[in-house]
Amino acid sequence: MSVRLTNEAFDPGALLAGFCEGRQEVGAVATFTGLARAEKGSAQILELEAYPGFTEAAIGKFADEATARFSLDDVLIVHRIGQIGPGEPIVFVATASAHRREAFEACDFLMDYLKSRAPFWKKEHGPDGARWIEPREQDHADIARWE
Amino acid sequence: MFGPLRDLAGWRERDIEGVASIAELRAVLGLEDPVLGEALSAKGVQVALDQAVVRGDAALAARSEVAFLPPMSGG
Secondary structure (H helix, E strand, O other): OEEEEEOOOOOHHHHHHHHHOOOOOOOEEEEEEEEOOOHHHOOOEEEEEEOOOHHHHHHHHHHHHHHHHOOEEEEEEEEEOEEEOOOOEEEEEEEEEOOHHHHHHHHHHHHHHHHHOOOEEEEEEEOOEEEEOOOOHHHHHHHHOOO | OOHHHHHHHOOOOOOOOOOOEHHHHHHHHHHHOHHHHHHHOOOOOEEEEOOEEEOOOOEOOOOOOEEEEOOOOOO
16 A cells, blocks of 8 residues: 655556556556646646645555455555646556455545545635635535445 | 645744643734634644644643644645
């Protein structure tokens, strides 16, 4: 199980290839990549802040929960911090399990957590200045469906 | 200080001496900067002591790390 924060651009394809390499016992690997999205066509920089140590530990706890709940063989989570341009990958999740149902659901579960409760603070830099983003109602609903 | 609290405070990290509890720390910061003081007590702001979230007040040791965490927006 690996959780990594990085200031630098990552390559989701390379991460997936590395994650799959050498696995002979595992039947299913599911993956998700989140990309920074420009709102309304304006080139916006997304800035993500984390609390070093604390953020990784909090995400790690959820990765442990997913591992137990969905019988995972392995999980990899890589998350950008710092300034991120439109179209750049922000987050990568890969889950490995014996069967596809668990791998898919674990990936979904982890993404709902990462989008709504993970210890990040998000700022959007747009043409009119910068603003901090508040959690969306939809994100709270997403988390609730796993309870 | 993280997120909007850091912008409000104008600083990210500081060493503060002579406070024995989180409540005292808030009071000291609030005396210096009343707007910040109010924001630190706002609904949804969590406090972490040595990287573990604490509810309510807690005593501070000689070298404690206290973090004020605004509501998290996720990544």
